[in-house]
Amino acid sequence: MDDKALQHRYKDLKQQIHFHNHRYHVLDAPVTSDAEYDKLVVELRQIETGHPDWVTPDSPSQRAGAGPSEKFEKVRHPRPILSLANAFGAEDARAWYERVRKLDDRVEKAGFVVEPKIDGLSVVLHYRDGVFVEGASRGDGEVGEDITANLRTVRAIPLKIPVIQGLGDKELGNRGQGNQESRTVRSSKIPDSLVPDYLVVRGEVFIPVKDFDKLNKRLEENGEKTYLNPRNTAAGSLRQLDPAITASRPLTLLVYQIVYWENNSQSPPEPRAQWELLEYLRALGFPVTDVARRFDDIESAIAYTVTWDKRRDELPYEADGMVIKIDDLNLATEMGFVGKDPRGAIAFKFPAREVTTKLLGIEVEVGRTGVLTPKAVLEPVEINGVIVKNATLHNFDYIAEKDIRPGDRVLVKRAGEVIPYVIGPVMDLRSGAENPYAPPSACPACGQPAEHFEGEVAWYCVNAACPAQLVRNVEHFVSRGAMDITGLGIKIVEKLIETGLVKDVADIYTLKQEDILAAVTKKDRKTEAAPPGKIADNLLTAIEKSRRQPLSRLITALGIHGVGEVSAADLSRHFPSLDLLAAASGDLLQMVDGVGPNIAEAIVDWFSRERNHNVLEKLKAAGVWPQSSAVNGPSSTGALTGLTFVVTGTLAGFSREGVKEFIESHGGKVTDSVSKNTSFLVFGEAPESKVKKSQKLGVKIIGKEELRQMCV
Numbered sequence: 196m197d198d199k200a201l202q203h204r205y206k207d208l209k210q211q212i213h214f215h216n217h218r219y220h221v222l223d224a225p226v227t228s229d230a231e232y233d234k235l236v237v238e239l240r241q242i243e244t245g246h247p248d249w250v251t252p253d254s255p256s257q258r259a260g261a262g263p264s265e266k267f268e269k270v271r272h273p274r275p276i277l278s279l280a281n282a283f284g285a286e287d288a289r290a291w292y293e294r295v296r297k298l299d300d301r302v303e304k305a306g307f308v309v310e311p312k313i314d315g316l317s318v319v320l321h322y323r324d325g326v327f328v329e330g331a332s333r334g335d336g337e338v339g340e341d342i343t344a345n346l347r348t349v350r351a352i353p354l355k356i357p358v359i360q361g362l363g364d365k366e367l368g369n370r371g372q373g374n375q376e377s378r379t380v381r382s383s384k385i386p387d388s389l390v391p392d393y394l395v396v397r398g399e400v401f402i403p404v405k406d407f408d409k410l411n412k413r414l415e416e417n418g419e420k421t422y423l424n425p426r427n428t429a430a431g432s433l434r435q436l437d438p439a440i441t442a443s444r445p446l447t448l449l450v451y452q453i454v455y456w457e458n459n460s461q462s463p464p465e466p467r468a469q470w471e472l473l474e475y476l477r478a479l480g481f482p483v484t485d486v487a488r489r490f491d492d493i494e495s496a497i498a499y500t501v502t503w504d505k506r507r508d509e510l511p512y513e514a515d516g517m518v519i520k521i522d523d524l525n526l527a528t529e530m531g532f533v534g535k536d537p538r539g540a541i542a543f544k545f546p547a548r549e550v551t552t553k554l555l556g557i558e559v560e561v562g563r564t565g566v567l568t569p570k571a572v573l574e575p576v577e578i579n580g581v582i583v584k585n586a587t588l589h590n591f592d593y594i595a596e597k598d599i600r601p602g603d604r605v606l607v608k609r610a611g612e613v614i615p616y617v618i619g620p621v622m623d624l625r626s627g628a629e630n631p632y633a634p635p636s637a638c639p640a641c642g643q644p645a646e647h648f649e650g651e652v653a654w655y656c657v658n659a660a661c662p663a664q665l666v667r668n669v670e671h672f673v674s675r676g677a678m679d680i681t682g683l684g685i686k687i688v689e690k691l692i693e694t695g696l697v698k699d700v701a702d703i704y705t706l707k708q709e710d711i712l713a714a715v716t717k718k719d720r721k722t723e724a725a726p727p728g729k730i731a732d733n734l735l736t737a738i739e740k741s742r743r744q745p746l747s748r749l750i751t752a753l754g755i756h757g758v759g760e761v762s763a764a765d766l767s768r769h770f771p772s773l774d775l776l777a778a779a780s781g782d783l784l785q786m787v788d789g790v791g792p793n794i795a796e797a798i799v800d801w802f803s804r805e806r807n808h809n810v811l812e813k814l815k816a817a818g819v820w821p822q823s824s825a826v827n828g829p830s831s832t833g834a835l836t837g838l839t840f841v842v843t844g845t846l847a848g849f850s851r852e853g854v855k856e857f858i859e860s861h862g863g864k865v866t867d868s869v870s871k872n873t874s875f876l877v878f879g880e881a882p883e884s885k886v887k888k889s890q891k892l893g894v895k896i897i898g899k900e901e902l903r904q905m906c907v
């Protein structure tokens with residue numbers, strides 16, 4: 196970029212950051228994520244470092260935030276409420292350390308305190324003679340808003356310090372213990388004389404994640420609109436003109452700084468180390484984090500910080516990073532600041548989890564069972580090093596409830612292993628041209644009408660011959676946990692279905708080399724390392740190999756609703772072939788571990804469908820008919836062969852018929868009355884005469900579980 200273009204970019208950046216600052220700090224309605232904002236600031240700072248002569252007093256780097264809103268009285272802070280420079284990773288943190296060490300080598304011996312960087316709202320609390328007299332928001336760092344009445348409703352804020360401490364459990368009862376984080380230490384007593392005449396502390400007001408979830412659940416149950424995230428909700432709560440509304444929100448606080456200290460008598464002295472300061476504030480009765488640690492050297496401080504990057508979900512609040520602070524506060528103060536960022540501390544940011552982007556459209560996918568699922572098509576955006584182009588929208592009710600519209604700017608979250616999902620639209624950025632989204636009236640793949648069942652959220656395509664469902668079926672059939680046919684990728688499957696060569700999963704076993712060659716698209720030929728002939732050969736070998744997969748794999752591959760790898764393995768242990776599984780009643784199926792009434796019903800339903808019958812016939816004809824050797828059918832020998840049972844009483848969740856069938860399928864014999872030939876009395880709930888007789892004859896009485904155990 197030449198200087199002219201760069202200057203242009205600089206101006207553009209300043210405008211953008213001003214805009215976002217205003218949205219975030221004044222209106223409490225951000226339209227961008229922290230990560231995107233941080234990126235703009237980093238770029239601006241870079242330009243400014245290269246061209247210090249360009250920096251104007253109106254640059255966002257020259258102030259921490261935007262002006263306060265007019266709704267509340269203004270409060271001038273006794274000292275500037277500073278912000279923090281960011282470090283994105285360990286290298287950045289080391290670079291910060293090197294910079295400050297070069298400025299003053301006492302840094303080497305000063306020690307470091309690491310604290311969580313809570314994603315809440317900075318507040319400034321004033322105490323005169325130990326009484327809470329004023330509370331302000333941060334505003335632009337110089338002047339904030341008087342939100343005393345609202346802050347008074349936050350229970351974690353002590354109204355008088357020191358909080359009476361050291362009471363025994365009896366006097367305290369169990370009241371007000373709260374979570375670990377907001378609990379105050381009651382062990383040490385601080386005399387009133389240890390409170391300065393005038394004390395101003397700074398902390399972070401926030402909503403704990405659990406409370407936020409509870410709040411949203413309650414709103415959802417009442418059919419009300421839910422909140423987007425804890426930070427926005429906390430911000431909105433503090434800006435209420437009516438403190439009663441603030442009081443109804445689960446706000447809490449953690450403090451971490453003394454902004455101002457004034458004392459006329461000689462004691463107490465102001466804490467001059469961060470660690471000591473935290474201890475002191477804690478002892479006064481302020482809520483102070485339990486996560487803070489002190490370290491002698493920077494590497495240990497960074498190592499601790501990094502562990503919390505992985506464990507951030509364990510924190511009861513949302514944290515967007517950790518703060519590394521030079522422990523020696525005299526030294527830290529002496530080092531001064533750059534713009535509004537003190538040199539003595541650095542914010543070590545965790546990778547972002549939420550970003551905003553444009554919702555380009557909503558696509559509908561057809562699942563294996565015909566369920567229609569909406570999928571967000573997004574303007575590609577980076578979250579945590581991954582480019583996200585799609586995100587889940589859960590279901591059509593979710594879209595309606597959040598009023599998500601194509602064309603909206605949406606907040607997208609990607610955390611840990613969770614699939615990216617759309618949190619909701621940024622309402623303030625609507626142009627008015629966005630139309631509400633209506634669920635599809637027809638299946639996007641086959642055009643048949645979509646159906647909705649009573650009491651269910653999902654919409655379905657009930658057309659059994661729907662090609663999209665078939666693609667998903669085949670995909671599942673060949674997947675690794677099922678028949679494991681490598682090389683049968685989605686593109687080839689789609690082509691085979693399109694040309695009519697595959698009409699159901701059984702058709703895979705009659706494919707010929709020329710069929711596969713025709714289905715390997717030009718694109719595949721290019722990208723694949725192997726020539727098409729080789730691809731076809733490999734695929735035929737994989738198909739051939741899959742014929743020898745055990746029964747449990749084939750049961751999994753059928754894709755019966757609710758039957759995963761574990762239930763399939765259990766089923767194959769009890770039913771040695773698909774013929775026997777197909778013939779099993781719901782009651783008998785429920786005798787299998789992990790099979791409840793719903794799965795049993797789904798299995799019976801699956802085998803009752805003509806289309807599935809045909810598939811099974813074709814599989815059998817193709818020789819894909821594995822038998823399991825674990826147990827045997829009714830006529831052969833099994834785990835219960837040679838044993839005679841009498842079944843009595845009601846067995847919770849099972850019919851007597853089912854239990855009888857189960858015994859017989861494992862080779863046992865069932866009779867009606869107890870005799871000396873009876874091996875076991877399978878006993879349910881109600882005691883009967885048979886129990887007495889068994890006891891007399893010495894016949895062992897067992898329950899359903901023991902019977903099951905005998906067969907595994």
Ligand code: IVH
Binds near residue numbers: 277315
């Ligand atoms: S120290 C000079 N410590 O993060 C002191 N800030 O830009 C500067 N924050 O606006 C702040 N937790 O609201 C500090 N343990 C913590 C913090 C923390 C959250 C916020 C604070 C500030 C922002 C940094």
